Amino acid sequence: MNISWYMFSCTQQDESRSISENSAWGIRRRFEQGKVHVNQTKFLGYDKDENGDLVINEKQAKIVRRIYNDYLDGKGPNRIAKDL
Structure with a gap:
């Protein structure tokens, strides 16, 4: 595996984790506010x-x-x- 592919893969993994954490935060926040979807x-x-x-x-x-x-x-x- 070359280094550029590895760096791309790591970046994509970090981005995916960030999106997941932001989504979970948003869901928790709406629950706290009583806004359940x-x-x-x-x-x-x-x-x-x-x-x-x-x-x-x-x-x-x-x-x-x-x-x-x-x-x-x-x-x-x-x-x-x-x-x-």
């Missing part, structure tokens, strides 16, 4: 209200609760899916 378009069991806040969708939440209860009762993903 959730994929709300595919968040089963919740809807958004007029203010954009999450509110429980009882019809969907019933299914979500069942899935979690089945899991806690020891059922695996395949069995839960089959039962649904």
